[in-house]
Amino acid sequence: MEIKLRVFRFNPEKDAKPHFDTFIMDVDPNDRVLDLLEYVKADFDSTLALRRSCAHGVCGSDAMRINGRNYLACKVLVKNLKSDTITVEPLLGLRVIKDLIVDMGPFFENFRSVLPYLINDDPLPADGRERLQSPEQRERFEDTTKCILCAACTTSCPSFWADERYVGPAAIVNAHRFIFDSRDTAAAKRLEILNQQIGVWRCRTAFNCTEACPRDIHITTAIAEVKKAINTGKLD
Amino acid sequence: MSYMKTTLTGYAAYRGREGHWAFLLHRITGLGVVLFLAIHIVDTSFVYFAPQLYVDVINVYRSTIFGLGEIALVFCLFFHGVNGLRIAYLDLFAPKDWTIDKTRRSMLVALGISLVLWVPSAGWMLFNLLRHNYGLFGG
Numbered sequence: 257m258e259i260k261l262r263v264f265r266f267n268p269e270k271d272a273k274p275h276f277d278t279f280i281m282d283v284d285p286n287d288r289v290l291d292l293l294e295y296v297k298a299d300f301d302s303t304l305a306l307r308r309s310c311a312h313g314v315c316g317s318d319a320m321r322i323n324g325r326n327y328l329a330c331k332v333l334v335k336n337l338k339s340d341t342i343t344v345e346p347l348l349g350l351r352v353i354k355d356l357i358v359d360m361g362p363f364f365e366n367f368r369s370v371l372p373y374l375i376n377d378d379p380l381p382a383d384g385r386e387r388l389q390s391p392e393q394r395e396r397f398e399d400t401t402k403c404i405l406c407a408a409c410t411t412s413c414p415s416f417w418a419d420e421r422y423v424g425p426a427a428i429v430n431a432h433r434f435i436f437d438s439r440d441t442a443a444a445k446r447l448e449i450l451n452q453q454i455g456v457w458r459c460r461t462a463f464n465c466t467e468a469c470p471r472d473i474h475i476t477t478a479i480a481e482v483k484k485a486i487n488t489g490k491l492d
Numbered sequence: 493m494s495y496m497k498t499t500l501t502g503y504a505a506y507r508g509r510e511g512h513w514a515f516l517l518h519r520i521t522g523l524g525v526v527l528f529l530a531i532h533i534v535d536t537s538f539v540y541f542a543p544q545l546y547v548d549v550i551n552v553y554r555s556t557i558f559g560l561g562e563i564a565l566v567f568c569l570f571f572h573g574v575n576g577l578r579i580a581y582l583d584l585f586a587p588k589d590w591t592i593d594k595t596r597r598s599m600l601v602a603l604g605i606s607l608v609l610w611v612p613s614a615g616w617m618l619f620n621l622l623r624h625n626y627g628l629f630g631g
Binding site: 321323324325348349412414417418419420460461462463464466467474476477480481483484 | 495498499501502503505506507508509510511512514515518579582583584587588590591592595
């Protein structure tokens with residue numbers, strides 16, 4: 257099938273403002289949008305800049321806006337877009353470095369702010385090995401372990417568009433992953449960090465994050481559970 | 493891009509689903525209510541500060557354009573209220589129901605309830621508007 261691919265282009269060293277380049281190409285309906293971008297680099301314009309690594313939906317490096325909505329380019333098939341014209345733009349709300357590459361700095365800064373690592377300074381168990389956990393305790397935060405930090409959720413959030421200091425859905429998901437981990441001892445500290453205007457209370461439940469997540473994480477549920485934990489002081 | 497430009501670009505161009513539409517409609521209806529409240533507080537203050545002006549303001553309220561505005565205001569109140577209850581219920585009492593299917597459906601239900609409440613009210617207000625301003629229906 258013939259596709260018209262419109263790609264956002266911006267080279268800060270040459271361009272005063274962004275523009276779109278259009279490429280007409282014959283593609284297989286089962287091609288992914290990432291394949292199309294690779295065709296552009298191989299056959300049309302090798303200067304096109306984009307991030308990609310595993311190309312199989314695991315590394316999360318090729319999140320971008322495709323036909324106006326956040327996806328991983330490596331997980332979207334052309335046939336599923338149901339359109340002969342495909343428009344590819346960088347993630348919204350982060351500074352464009354070049355073409356489809358954005359500055360992920362503010363995103364990772366927000367991620368780091370919620371202490372996204374296991375904190376437990378208690379002595380090790382008597383056998384000196386692992387801190388045991390029941391299947392139910394593990395299940396409590398299973399969903400939020402799936403995050404790959406692609407930023408598709410955070411950059412689809414109207415609150416983040418308005419203020420990049422808002423920690424955003426991805427950071428809250430990663431805080432949730434440790435807040436509800438029975439082995440962790442810093443839940444209260446994380447809840448304190450998130451209990452501020454640029455924490456969970458900036459969430460307006462627009463739900464774009466959950467719709468955009470390539471890992472199908474129930475993000476709005478996780479955010480609501482963190483809000484509830486702050487309100488009740490309980491981690492059930 | 494400035495925050496304002498990014499935000500407006502996202503509002504208008506991001507192709508979200510029912511949650512995004514509900515968010516936008518909630519914002520617009522919220523702004524509508526705030527605008528009315530601001531005007532209403534100012535005009536009511538005229539009773540004390542400028543009684544004659546208050547009479548003029550009431551006459552402006554009776555104009556057709558304001559009548560239509562009040563019909564829109566009632567929709568703003570109903571949608572903002574019903575959607576607010578939907579969000580509060582899901583966020584406070586049923587976080588697990590923030591699923592894609594249920595959120596899409598609950599937004600449409602909230603819109604449906606708002607319309608069911610609004611249509612009879614709008615009909616009644618329109619009836620009175622036509623009666624008083626245009627002499628229809630025996631006015």
